[in-house]
Amino acid sequence: MKEILSGNEAVARGGYEGGLHFACAYPGTPSTEILENMAKYKEIHSQWSVNEKTALETALGASFGGMRVLVAMKHVGLNVASDPLFSAGYIGAKGGFVIVTADDPGMHSSQNEQDNRNYARAAKIPMLEPSDSQESKELTKIALEISEEFDTPVLLRLTTRISHSKSIVEIGERKIVEVKGYEKNIKKNLILPNHARLLHKKVEERLIKIKELSNDFKYNFIEYKNKDIGIITSGISYQYVKEAMPDASVLKISLTWPLPERLIKEFANNVKKLYVVEENDPFIETEVKAMGINIIGKEIIPIVGELNTRIIKESFNQVEKYNLKETKEKSPARPPALCPGCPHTSVFYAINKLKLIATGDIGCYTLGALPPLNAMDTCVDMGASITNALGLEYSLRGRDKRKIVAVIGDSTFFHSGITGLIDLVYNKGTSTVIILDNSITAMTGHQDNPGTGKTLMGEDAHRFDIEKLVRGLGIEDVFVVDTYNLNEVISLIKSETEREKASVIIAKRPCVLLPEMQKKKFEKYEIDEDKCTGCQMCVKLGCPAISFDKAKKKAYINETICVGCSLCYQICKLGAINKVKGE
């Protein structure tokens, strides 16, 4: 049977067909749908972890018990999980162990463009790279087999265009694999220096064996055509090369680490001029050059951004460089924005109004940095808001009177904010931390987390009470505020930032896009044109439902998207905003 699947759906299917028993992840674009789809297979236990480090460690634990396991994350998630990653490289895998990293060339929704092929080399772990959905499924299954055969975790690297592109997949049956069971083996699973020294030797031997496999691996293959040009490529770049350079000879690499040296040398000997086409880092290029082979790569292929067919045609001088039409300049940008009625809006409005320094974090709420709210100064990585505030506070003390708030979402707080808050209390920080609690992991599309009381598989779970949690961490002054009460939000943030003592404000209200919130009936608001003077105070909320007509000098509310949060009504001093009559 054939189905059209995204790369992420295909990885989940590959796990199912490959006899997977256990899967976990922390959501992150473009990897999120892997676990969402895995959870549809009842034979596999699937769960959301609190962060990528706990996910990788949990998966390793299940592998200790002889289960076939998979853990998925976005590229920067692997940074969080890199500590256990390197240990797992030494320990190996009893039950097949696949680590999926979904990289984001082009940074469609990420803070950097890191190329996680570098992790395979650094952690000495083999890496597979599919180039469409069919391969995503097959290579997931093969990764489980390689993992058990060579006693190693296996990295599976996707990129946004693999994860979020759909292509046709031939569906297969599930292979039934027995759970091997647990056996104590401290020389392998307990990496004291004297154990690890022996393990490191094994790891080096393992890489040599896998390199041999790589030379004969079915998914590393040569397609000879015109031998004047030979191109080495992998992942999505293979598709672009095939379309842009249909007459060139191609070496397609799917087992990217360790690289198939013999196969590369054979290919290099058989073509006149050798090129490598790869997105972002010159990973293959550096290795091929180290083999003493002349190859052209980043001299012609861009290192920044994602590739496409046109870029490759232009790089090989097949077509002239494309000049953009001037229509692009005439098209006003459409940046994403906090939704109408977003529970975070009032907090950012207050931060802007109070002219505070706000150390920010990662989530929908990072959009509070954009105009007209302009209410965020920094965004570094998950959890950094709190510890950035702690350090910045120390460097401003006695030098700068401006006040600092740290702003972090509920899921990000569970992910990496808790240790930072302990640090703040322990090191006598006095900053105010605002936890934006919308009771869901919103940005990646509404996944459950420890604060929602539900698991990925829909079971009830312990619902963490953030207020109790932060009190337990040593914060004495904890406030909970409804974010639709603008005056209270402003006065609380003002008084707490003025006070020289650490405190936490839990700015609480569920995400407006949650199904239970969508069902609620709100009273919408409208603007009384006669009373509106065009002062634009309401426009400063950055609400997508409010627009300003420059010619008429009047503000308008789009009734179809207004959810009746009433913030604009609370801001308007002229009484020009009122509930829609007759509702």
Next chain:
Amino acid sequence: MNTKVIIAGVGGQGILLASDILCEAAMKAGFDTKKSEVHGMSQRGGDVVSHVIFGEKVYSPLISYDEADIILSFEQVEALRNIDYLKKDGVIIVNTMKILPLPVASGIADYPNDSIGEIKKFAKNTIVIDAESIANELGNRRVMNIVLLGIMARNVESIKKEIWLNALRNNVPQKTIDVNLKAFERGYSFS
């Protein structure tokens, strides 16, 4: 030759459903099919673009500049934004709906006065349709995307109408099949 279609618009307009139906229809018509889209930074409000390619053998899931046979835009300025993708003799279908981006709504930027006129300067084959009014006439404004899908389907000669209708039935909720079929028909017969 492969057929390359770009569907563009704003989050919440039903673009992904339209491109899913196109993919299923292309697949059922026996073509190799790929589609690519980027799930944006926020749930709503950002621009959304879906690339669909079908034919005998498809490699890249992504359409480059100067390659699209058809651009179907659910919103005026999104048509203008994506016009670089249209190949010389390609067809661009523009829904007259305007959704103001936040910088325009808050008075920082301007919405183009005559985006359709601008588009016509570059694209000989421009079809302009007010699909929102048609959907309202049918009593369900949410079927606007299917009206637009219908007019696009009319411009894809390699997929028979029956295949489109089946793909449509398979992808919309049971109780809305009738109004969706009507919406598709209105688009398909639009001239």
